[in-house]
Amino acid sequence: MAGIVSYGAYIPMYRLSRAILGQVWGGGGKGEKAIANWDEDSITLGVEAGMDCLQGQDRQSVDALFFASTTSPFREKQSASIVAAALDLREDIVASDFGNSLRAGTLALRSALDAVKAGSAKNVLVIVSDCRLPAPNSAFEPLFGDAATALLIGKDNIAAEIEASYYMSSEFIDIWRLEGDILPRTWEERFVLDEGYEPHMTKAFKALFKTREASAKDFAKAAFYAPNARSHATVAKNAGLDAKTQVQDPMFDSVGITGATAAILTLIAVLEEAQAGDKVLLGNYGDGADAHIISVTPAVENLRHKRGVKGHLNSKVMLENYGKYVKFRNLMTFEETPMTRPRTSLPAMWRDRNWQYRCHGHKCQSCGKVQFPFQRRCMYCQAGPESLMEVPLAEKKGYLATYSMDERAAIVDPPNVLAAVNFNDGGRIFSQMTDRDVNTIKVGMPMELTFRKIHDALGVHNYSWKCRPVRV
Amino acid sequence: MAEPIKDKVAIVGMGCTKFGERWDADIQDMIAEATYEALDDAGVPLKDIEAAWLGAQWGSQIVEGGVVTGTLLSSALQTQYIPVTRVENACGTGAESLRGATFALASKAYDLVMVVGVEKCKDMGFGGLPSVWIGRWEPVYGAFGTGPGRYAMAATAYFAKYGLSNEDGKRMLAEISVKSHYYGAKNPKAHLRREVTVEQVMNAPIISWPLGLFDCCGVTDGASAAILCRAEDANKYRKDYVTIKAFGMAASPGWGKERDDYDFTYWDATQAAARSAYAEAGIKDPRKELDVVELHDCFTIAEVIASESMFICDEGKFKEQMTDKRAYYHDGEMPVNTSGGLKSFGHPIGASGCREVYEIYKQIQGKVEEPSRQIKDARMGLAHNQGGHPGKFVCGCTIVGAP
Structure with a gap:
């Protein structure tokens, strides 16, 4: 048996209201979406979710980190290695990036479960993080939001078991970016939804039910990805789920559609309220689809202290105007300053x-004082380097x-x-x-x-x- | 056996350019301008100068990483193969340059030497200082730690520690700016020559909260120069020379901003430098014994903290002991920055330390350009010059006086 030992989530502080988008481009819309601050990206969002997940867990027992995102900040160069360092994980771990698909998160989840079941890793941290940039004034702009999740997958102290999964792959193309593209491309919506998302997602649910002789009524809640609210409702209906009682709010009007993060973010919202014995249906879509039966154990109670979705959802600051968002995402050419440019080494x-x-900081073994950043001699008692011990801060x-x-x-x-x-x-x-x-x-x-x-x-x-x- | 430097070396001539936005002059023009005034003042020809110290942080910073050597001076003045030592200690460069020249004379390596401090800041295309030095060692950790950003933390800390509301704190700082501008207006060589009111200062745009535009010194071009000889030779050049009474120099270990018991309301390097300067000069009560202080007021809060850290005012008592009593005016109990200070006279980095001594020199001689700010019977003064940022300063306290 393998499953979720711990979870964590992160939703950035800033929210952009659809009313502001309406003021800029015309049209209306209610609700808001979460926007990464200017100094945030998929890596930093992922670190936040990872910190939430690992709080109270033994970092030394994490044997692998899988980082899943369609928006890794580097085109070449791993994100997982940076996230692993920021989370202060061991050096001898397997760190991998999963990318390119909106299903990157659940694909990473499968690999994590396989590793744990096969015994090559005791615990695997799966981080899913996305900051997808929609084209200004596009249909995507009011929808896309930024968020990250983390699941610690292991065998011991499981809060939710992944009981069964069904995965299917599909060459269907609906949304993509070419090398060098910053903004997503897509096809006519009727094709994308009617031939892509709705039949694929429905098919995955039905196939899963069939393999487990299950039906919609077995589930306390269903958490699944959708590209918009209407299709979300359509799939729920196709799968036989009761919209009022069984379908978890996918947070379209509070966080937005968070790309690869969305399905697991919704799952975490379910787990925050779940009771031992609940069965949860998880579904994800993109280059195919997957569906999962997750059963909640009494250990879920141990995770109530997480900030998770609930903790971050109401902790927010509304972005004052679109101009700030444009600056955050560098969407315009701004005046150049002759001031000398920032450097790095x-x-x-x-x-x-x-x-x-x-x-890490230093703790002086002579006087006990903690100091950051690293010193060559204690800045309090001038003890030599042999007295300075690394401590996490x-x-x-x-x-x-x-x-x-x-x-x-x-x-x-x-x-x-x-x-x-x-x-x-x-x-x-x-x-x-x-x-x-x-x-x-x-x-x-x-x-x-x-x-x-x-x-x-x-x-x-x-x-x-x-x-x-x-x-x- | 080490000996004190007191009264061993004399300043027999000084010069200072007009400070300001010198669109008309490049860095070498200003070196020449300050030098010729100092040579004229001393009545010596350039060819008699045996060695020179040139203080400049970047010199003329037009591109990143400009290189300054002694040839900046030798080629400007066409000196013929004398040694020119280039000195840099950030904003504390001036004090260090004077110190080098003084010790060279005391060692009897030379008989007549020159110090020039200079900076050309206004050829870069923006207000404020270039950030090339910020994070030179730690490009990521040190990013965006600007001068105004770091000094303003001291203002916030001072307000919080002594229970000043933002309004009261800003008013205390505004009074200092009003004084600086008052003296700047009375100084023909000063950069900023317009008086301001407390209300203007308090309502000015914020540069770095809580510091506003008038809490920050100008970005200024300028140069200053001094001609020095041993004290026993000084009478050859003039009667009203001044002598070096002490150099207090201290480089802090630099832990300030990172150490949890440092509260940003004192300058530890200034305390150390002032203590050692007072000991060398034999000063017991600086507030009584010093007739004039020129201190490093790159920001108004720096005047508050420097005053307290050099013990001319008790800790946390600046408002009572300096502002409320107007003690820091030229006719007050403890005149401070009667030149206009870095704030209004201007702060061309490498020039400032020597320029502070220039003001004290003129005050002791009774020869300030505008008599209405002349201090009566000034005999001893302290020039306080520091480089770095709160918690990580190198500081020089130079005491000069009538022989």
Whole structure:
């Protein structure tokens, strides 16, 4: 038996209302969607979900990390390795990227289950993360949202067992990006839905039912991907599910359609409310379809402390206007500044990887003081390097010691908030503050750490840790 | 056995260009302008100068990574193969340049030497300073840590520690800016020469919260120069020379911003440099014994904290002891930055340390360009010059006085 040992989710703080899109392009629409901050991408969203999932779990027991996304920030170069480092996983793990398909997440899930069942890994962390950029003024623009999930797959302490799965592959083409495309391409909607999504998803459910002699009425809830609300309802009906009682809200009007993340994000919303013994139907679509029967165990109660979907859903800030979104996603050509450009150094980042990525600090064995970043001698008692021991700091909570708000810094969303955060149990991190409401920043406010993009410099995405007001 | 430097070396001539946006002059023009004034002031020909120290952070930063060598000076002045030492200690370059020249004289390697500090900031195409040095060592960790961003953290911390509301805190800082502009208006060589009101300062656009436009020094072009000899030779050049009383120099271990017990409301390097300078000069009560202080007020909050950290004002008492009593005006108990300071006189990085000494030199001689800011009977002054950012400063406290 293999299944979900832990879960985590992440929904970015910013929401863009469809009313704002209506003001810009005409038309209307209700609801909103989640938008990654300017310093977020699929890697950083994935790290957040991973931190939520691993909280209270033993990181040392994770033998593999599968990162699934259609929007990996690098065209060549793995995301999984960066996510694994930021999550402070062991070096001797299998880290793999799963990409190119909206089903990347459930395909990674299958590989994780296979590895656990075969015994090649005790626990596999499956992270699904997507930040799909819709074309401005396209049908996709009001729909696409950004989010990430994480599932820890293993054999022990299973909160939800993956009882049965059905996978099918299909060469059907409905949405794609070519090499070099930033925006998705698609075909006529009638073809895409009538010949693609609806029959494929329905077929996967029915085939799964058949293999297990199951029927729709066996399920407490169904969580499945759909490209829009109407097709979602159509498939639910085709599968024989009761729309009122059995179909989990896919969050189209609160988070948006989150690409590869969507199906598992909806599943996590189910698990947050699920009781032991519940059976859950999971469905995913893209280059074919898959369907799963998941049965909830009493251990699900141990996961109630996760921020998950519920925790992040109501923790939000509405984006004031479309202009901010355009800047976040760099959708226009902006005035160039003659100010000198940001720099990076790959050798420096490599040397500093244990603090830049892993958020390790030093603890002095002589005086006990924690310090970040790494020191050559203790900055408190000047003890030599033999006294400095690496300690993980990423999960520490603290309070704001002081800050400033630089309106003139060349960042995407000024002001640049510089902050000194003191950890509650000693030590300090000096960093930029992100996900902040500039009107509510106060010395003393509770803070936490988040893995973010610092800048794109010399053609490289450069990541490290920032602080933010405690999110939930 | 080490000996104190007190009264061993004299300044016999000084010069300073008009500070400002010098669209008319390049860096070498300004080196020449400041040098010729200093040579005229000392009454010595250029050919008598045996060695020079050139302080510049970037020199003339037009492209990233400009290179400055001593030839910037030698080719501008056509000196003939004398040694020119290029000195750089960020914004604290000036104090370090003077120190090098002074010790060379004290060692009797030379009899007559020159110091020039210079910076050409306005050829770059934007307001503010270039960020090439930011994160030179840590391009990702150090990204976006600008001067205004880092100094403003000290203002936030000071307000919080001493229970000042944003309104009261900003008002205290505004009073300093009003004073700086008052003296800038009275100084023909100053960059910013218009007086401002507290309301103007408080309502100005924010540069880096809580600091507004008038809390920040200008970005300025300029150069300053000094001619030095040993004290026993000084009478050959002039009667009203001044002597070096002390150099206090300190480089902080740089833990400030990362150490959880550092609260940003004091400059540790300034405390250390001031203590050692006072010990060397024999000063027990700096507020009583110093007649004039030129301190490193790149931001208004820096004037508050530098004053407290060099002990001319008690910690947390700046408002009571300086602002409310107007103690820091030229006719007050402890005159500070009667030149207009970095704030209004301007802050061409490499020139500032030497320029501060220029003001003290003129005050002691009773020769400030505009008599209405002349301090009566000034005999001893301190020039405070620092480079880096809160928690990671190199600081120089140079005390000069009548012999």
